[in-house]
Amino acid sequence: MRRTKDWCASSDSQNGVVLSANRTTRSVALTAAGDRYLVHCQSILDRLELAKAEAAGLCAKPVGRLRIGVDSTFDAHHLAWLIHSFQERYPEVTVQTSLVREFGRGFK
Structure with missing residues (x-):
């Protein structure tokens, strides 16, 4: 020193x-x-x-887009509540959902 x-x-x-x-x-x-x-x-x-x-x-703070593909048998009520809670916590993240018939084919 x-x-x-x-x-x-x-x-x-x-x-x-x-x-x-x-x-x-x-x-x-x-x-x-x-x-x-x-x-x-x-x-x-x-x-x-x-x-x-x-x-x-x-x-440390999530930003961007979260894309979720869901099967038609999934309970949409639970998903809506989860998305709402997520967006309250992370307002900088946009959430996009898509109904998919076959896993892995929901988004292009």
Whole structure:
């Protein structure tokens, strides 16, 4: 792990601006430029966390279309209730049903 003093010196030389002053072994005081830089860096890190959370949310939440093929002997009342419950829970999913005579031939 790099020491804080080394990091501060490296950051100062990379940015061409002194970001910290009054460096001791126990503390580092930021300059006005360092304070502004810190605010921007924190904003970037916050936005990165938000982007990661949104990406995870998109992957975790079902979206799209669910196609169900049912036999004519299936009780349509139970299916309607299940579809309604499913769509209340996952409103971003559209459900398409089809009556099929032979399994596997309901959709093209």
